[in-house]
Amino acid sequence: MIRANGLTKKYGDKPGKYAVDDLSFEVHPGTVTGFLGPNGAGKSTTMRMLLGLDAPTRGGATIGGRAYSTHPAPLTEVGALLEARSVHPGRSARNHLLSLALTHGIPSSRVDHVLDLAGITEVARKRVKGFSLGMGQRLGIAAALLGDPATVILDEPVNGLDPEGVLWIRNLLKSLAAEGRTVLVSSHLMSEMALTADHLVIIGRGKLLADTTVDAFVREAGAGAVMVVTPSAAELAALLSAPEVTVTTDSPGTLMVRGADAEHIARTAAAHALPVFELTPQAASLEQAFMDLTRDSVEYSASVASAASVKGSAA
Template sequence: MTRPPTPDHPPVAPTGTDAARTDAAGIHAYGLTKRYNGRTVVDDLSFTVRPGTVTGFLGPNGAGKSTTLRMLLGLDAPTRGRATIGGRVYAAHPAPLHQVGALLEARSVHPGRTAHHHLTALAHTHGIPRSRVEHVLDLAGLSDVARRRVKGFSLGMGQRLGIAAALLGDPATVILDEPVNGLDPEGVLWIRTLLKSLAAEGRTVLVSSHLMSETALTADRLIIIGRGRLLADTTVDEFVHRSGALALKVVSPAAGTLAELLAGPGVEITSDTPGELTVRGTDGEHIGRTAAAHALPVFELTPLTASLEHAFMNLTRDSVEYQAAAYQADTAREGATA
């Protein structure tokens, strides 16, 4: 029986007919390794991004995310390993814009061109009709500024143009690096809705981001790396649940008595507000039955889970390249200079 791939036992790159069958859709990385000047930036990284889901690609600064994306897109050659998109390495696609739409650097546009001219030039390289240019301009909310030179665009408008370019070829796979960077709240909602709709159409969507709150609202699955190695490949819900931060909020006028009754080995109870408990180490059924058995009123019994940010920080704390010291106010100095 074949053992399923895990971070400790990554998938082996298939060959022949097996490769055609398993690599037919999605993104597949097999033992990707990249070294620069003797330093390993990406280290034996294997993962799969499947169609029909939004996959968040996370990691602290220096984790190797950008290098990995560049290897996926053929911009950097791996020292070892390989990656395929839609069954082929990127360079082997005869019309790559139709297969892969990518945004790595929104400002990689000639500033003297208009948005319309930029997209039209890209379209000509693949025989994409003018109607598609108009469509993606409208999709990105840029129709009204399509004839303006890009040098006058704000950061958010530049991001929208980069996303429009990524979608120009109606690609089966979309890879975006920090797509919400510079977007206003309406733009953030737009990109969130767009990514979900692309996945719902059966496309493969890989999104790198530092915004945990937005990733929690957008992504279905997560690939998390640290120091170039795979740390997690799982769903958002499972990752947060496994962080071990599951707790229950209990509101009761008899909170003190209830806390005494619930106390026991493995049970952690804290209270920052009178009449309110935060309980870890037991479940809601036990709390409810204990309260009922002693006729103690309970006004609220709510499960609490850690945020994605909390779970991410717990996982990657040993993989952070630069750690800042916690801020502490120098009250003595402030008092002396007041």
């Protein structure tokens, strides 16, 4: 288990400016936990503190019940990828992994195994400086898995991967969790997290915003919304009118009803002989739910520009 307890990190002397602010959460074995937040939310700083690379101003973190720095053979306990390019460019992929293996007495056969697992056996003897971003990510993941660790921490592992690589990562993370390992992964790709993660830890401006399952987070974000398609939209909207009910429309014949469930809407329409062609409870996407939750935590927000305004600004 990964446990963060009141993790706090302050840079500089500016009052009230924290990269991470009293952050507490747990990551349990057997699940893929998505670690999400806007740019500048403190995700990378938190991961660095989990791994002892940054010292917290206050609070602490343990992995497997102890601080990462106290593990006698950390590669066999925790596999991590924070920066895929942290490799000597003149070394081959295999020699890079061999140098790591030698620090822990890991046999060369394990090096060959993770090279094959990451799909880079054919380039194992090539120098890393010639690797693409995606190949570098695969090498970083191979390094994280080198010690067959019980805990895996990956920061943006799909960055630079092609569709086949993204599918590979998705299946790999799920299989690691299925084996009972603890998996913490950060990503900006909400669509991928929706397919991969079981649990979510979401932060904004260094503070915890949500610690919940993916299903519960999405369900709560879309709770109470029902799409109704009817040629009697105006009549039905009037009948549903109540202080706790909100009815909006984006197109003729379509209503979006919040505050009334599908059964109530159907009974109301039937009681007044109003035809209904579609009655669909709505679930928000993970992306929309995430955007709604973190809207006030975004540090760098760009305006939506039209093609004409972009052209004008460049002229």
